[in-house]
Amino acid sequence: MNPPLVPQSPAAAVKTMKVIHGALLAGQVLFAGVAYATGTKAIYFNARDTKDVFFFVAPLLAFGGIIAGFFLFKQLIGRLTEKADLQSKVTGYQAAFITRAALLEGPSLFNIVAFMLSGNLFYLFISVVLMLILLRSRPSANRIAEDLQLGYDDKAELGA
Numbered sequence: 001m002n003p004p005l006v007p008q009s010p011a012a013a014v015k016t017m018k019v020i021h022g023a024l025l026a027g028q029v030l031f032a033g034v035a036y037a038t039g040t041k042a043i044y045f046n047a048r049d050t051k052d053v054f055f056f057v058a059p060l061l062a063f064g065g066i067i068a069g070f071f072l073f074k075q076l077i078g079r080l081t082e083k084a085d086l087q088s089k090v091t092g093y094q095a096a097f098i099t100r101a102a103l104l105e106g107p108s109l110f111n112i113v114a115f116m117l118s119g120n121l122f123y124l125f126i127s128v129v130l131m132l133i134l135l136r137s138r139p140s141a142n143r144i145a146e147d148l149q150l151g152y153d154d155k156a157e158l159g160a
Contacts, residue, residue, distance in 0.1 A: 010090045011159040017094055017139040024101050028131050032112050032124060041119030054114040054123060062107040062126050066133060069103035072096070077147050086154045093144055097137075104134045 008016065036043075049055055076096035080089045108130040114123040141159045144150075150158065 010086050010154075010157055011141070013090045013094055014139065014141050014144060014159065017097055020098065021101065021134070021138050024105050025131060025134055028105060028108050028112070028127070028134075031109065032115075032127055032131075035112050035116045036124065039116065039119060041117075043119050043121060045121040045125075047122045049120060049122075052118055052120065054118060054120075058107075058111050058114045058123050059126055061110055062130055065103045065107035065130070069100040072103070073100040081149050086150070086157055089148050089150075089154075090144065090158070093139075093148060097139055100137065101134060104130050104137075108134075 046052075073096050076092065076099065080092040080096070083089050083092065108127045111123040111127040111130070115121065115127070141155075145155045145158055148154075
């Protein structure tokens with residue numbers, strides 16, 4: 001029997017988002033490090049290898065993930081500014097953040113696998129760019145307050 005779910009306080013939700021962000025980023029960094037360290041193929045950098053099956057797919061997937069992630073994030077955040085209570089705004093922000101992070105993480109992991117299969121550092125470079133974008137989008141109380149256009153009382157409750 002599962003206990004009833006108790007909603008998190010807004011400040012606790014910010015901490016949760018930071019933990020999720022760190023875990024997603026750490027997983028990618030560790031996977032990339034292991035892929036590089038255990039590479040069985042010859043490692044090289046070639047950004048013009050049009051014969052490689054991943055050459056067009058991997059960058060296109062990365063670019064699509066970046067565009068879709070930021071577009072969906074802005075769209076979901078736009079809907080949240082109309083809500084009245086802070087709890088539902090922060091919960092919606094958390095969903096929007098996870099959506100954006102997943103749309104960055106998926107192509108990053110795909111590029112790491114492409115690197116593992118080909119040995120081409122070009123794909124690892126794309127993955128690192130995606131990780132840097134994810135790092136740059138780290139949630140904080142101030143960023144959440146700014147994105148949600150919160151008032152003074154809500155900012156204080158959030159911890160901004």
